[in-house]
Amino acid sequence: MSDTTNDLDIRGREPRLAPWLAQPMRANRPIYLRVALAALFINLFALTTSLFTMTVYDRVLPNNATESLIALSIGMGFVIIFDIVLKLLRGYFTDFAGARVDRSIGSSVFGRLLSLRLENRKGSTGALTGLMRELETLRDFFASATIASIVDVPFALITLALIFVIGGPVVLVPICIIPLVILSGWLLQPVLDRLSAKAMKDGLGKQSVLVETIGGLETVKASGAAPMLERRWDAALQDHASVSMRQRLVSNLAVTLAQAGQMMSYIGVVIVGVSRIETGDLSMGGLLACSILAGRAVAPLTQLTQLLSRMAATRTAYAQIDRMMQAESEDNDERRLDPGAMRGELELRDVSFTYPGGAKALDGVSFRIEPGEKVAIIGRVGSGKSTIARLLLGLYAAEEGAVLVDGTEVRQFEPHALRARIGSAMQETVLFSGTVRDNITLSRPGIDDDEMLRAARLSGTHEFMAAIPNGYERLLADRGEGLSGGQRQSIAMARALAGSPPVLLLDEPTSAMDTQGEAQLLDRLEAEIADKTMVVITHRTPFLRLVDRVIVVDRGKIIADGKRDAVIARLRGPAAAQDGNITTAALQAGGKS
Incomplete structure (x- = not known):
């Protein structure tokens, strides 16, 4: 099994109510x-x-008091009706409060998930999805089950x-049974804690x-990855x-012991009550009443044991979400x-960055892009180009150095407001x-x-959307399948251009487009970017016609930075691309020149 959940450490500090x-x-x-209040009357x-x-x-029986029986039955009828109404009301209020709590907690947790710094994200997508599903466990426990039981x-x-009051010393029987019921549930808690942590991790x-x-x-x-x-x-x-x-077995053991305690309480009351009937200290009706009440006395503790199981x-899920x-x-x-x-001024000052658990992606990178300047960042795969884009967007924070937009460190800006002004x-x-x-x-x-x-x-999206009957109302599946x-890149480009942001940050925007579509896009972009700052990360040489300056990155360092024609001239030669791409060999040649 994948080790992607290892970072989701289930064990941890004892959670508090956050x-x-x-x-x-x-x-x-x-x-x-x-x-x-409803529970008060229900129990009464x-x-x-x-x-x-x-x-x-x-x-009634000794005196053959039929009229009294009728009166008592009518009274019990009213009690049953009120009991039904109150139980329905209690269930409604509990579920209503649970729904409100669920919405509030769900909004808070989802909002925190969206604002979580990417370097703090741990675990796979599936693990995080499963973790969010545990919100239902919290809601049910804290907002429904706990209230009803406690x-x-x-x-x-x-x-x-x-x-x-009815049976005197008979009360000692349930008094002795109740601690045993509580003790059985308490002793099984450490085992349940360990099994719950393991069950959640495996889930x-x-x-x-x-x-x-x-x-x-x-x-x-x-x-062919299906077998794996x-x-x-x-x-x-x-x-x-x-x-x-194993978790269900231990939980069932706790509940079964509690139910056995309830039965023992009933039987013990009957045994003790019979001896008191013989001495005349308890009537037959009193014995029946005490036996019924004995079960009622232990029943809430049985529910509490189920709650403890x-x-x-719940504690495991709560600790992880917290x-x-x-x-x-x-x-x-x-x-x-x-x-x-x-204004669109972008700058990196001696920036170094390492992804969590990875090698250093950037090492002392410095450059400045003036407002309205068009710059291409090129380099080999894994050289750190996309990392620069992520830092400019504030998706990650630089370990060393400073990332500035309009002369201000990006961490000082409100993230959503910053990204709303950068089309990416x-x-x-x-x-x-x-x-x-x-x-x-x-x-x-x-x-x-x-x-x-x-x-x-x-972006060219209108060319293929205009011919579809439902056009822009066409429903897309996950990830645009x-x-x-x-076509997906064209829609993503339209998303970046919408609102005419003053800065465009494009990372391989035409890598999946055909040559003709790319050329048409470049023709349309020329007028659009005239007064904008544009940073494009690309391996495609046609895109370079829109830029004034080229920065070459290799192994996290800048190895060339200058006017487009001068840098491209250094990359031209026997190793230069013949198919519209800037090849690895060309970059190596450029880096050595």
Whole structure:
């Protein structure tokens, strides 16, 4: 099985109730008070059953008091009706509060996921997806199951008091059983904690394999990777099924012991009660009432044991989600600057950067791009070109040096405001499920249909969208499946151009386009970028006609930087590209010259 979940350390500090969970719970306090009030009457009504039974056996039967029985039955009928109504209300209030808590927590966690700094992201996509699914466990435990169970526990004392009033020493039986029930659940908690942690880790591993397979199903089929993934899936299934079975066995053991305690309490009350009947200290009706109440006294503790068996899994999920919530994010309490009307000056000052767990991507890189300048960054695969783009967008923070936009370090800007003023098309073209219109506009303010169509015509998207009956309302599958690579890049380019941002940051924007489509795009872009700053990362020589300056990067360092024609002349020669690409050999030649 894949080790992608190793970074998701399940064990960790003992979780506390963090604000992101505590605040929604406190906000719904009035609703929970109504739940508690309904539970009060429900438990009081439950006591009437035993009192009804005692009265019938001790008063109605000996005196053949049929009229009294009718009156008692009518009274119990009203009690049953009110009990049904109150139970429905309690369920409604509990679910209503749970839904509100679920929305609040879900919004907070999803917002933190979106603002999480990329260098703090750990685990695979599948593992993170599985982690988000655990929100349902938290919601159900804290907002539903816990409230219903805990509210009923204090009424065990009222039940014991009533047993004492009716049967005297008989109450000692449930008093002795209750600690045993609690102790059995408490002793099994360490085992449940370990199994829950292992079950969650294996579950995330299984989710990781599943998401990885579904997301790349076409590649899996084309490359023949199915046997490898089947082996991973089978291993993940086996591991998860094994630990889940052990977890269920221990949980069932705790619940079974609690139910056995409930039965022992009932039997013990009957045994002790018979001896008191013989001495005349207890009536037959009193014995029946005490036996019923004994079961009622232990029942809340049985529910509490079930709750404890679920607590281990909930605590594990909570600790992991809280660790993500506590991780450093782009959104913090510090006041950030708004870039305002951006001039488009970009600069890296002696920047070094290393990806988590990887080799150094940039080593002392420095350059400055003036407002309105058009610059191409070229280099071999893995030389650090795309890393420069990510740093300029503030997706990662430089380990050393400074990344500046308009003379200000990018970390001082509000991230969303900064990126709204930089039109970016990254190397990996990602489209979202939804319409083509949604993928271009992204619900950004100020981008209406006219602006969308303008950007679509510039990028070439309108050429193939205009001929489709539903056009821009066409629904796309995940990642734009069903479109060619060039069409996906065209939509991504339209997304970058929409809103006419003052800075364009393009990473291999035409790598999947045909020669004719690329040439037409370049013709349309010439007028569009006239007053804009543009940084393009490319291996395609045709794109170089739009730039004034070329920066060559190799192994994280700048090996050439100057006017386009001068740098290209150094790259020309026997090793230069003949197919429209800047080859590795050409770059090596350029680096040595």
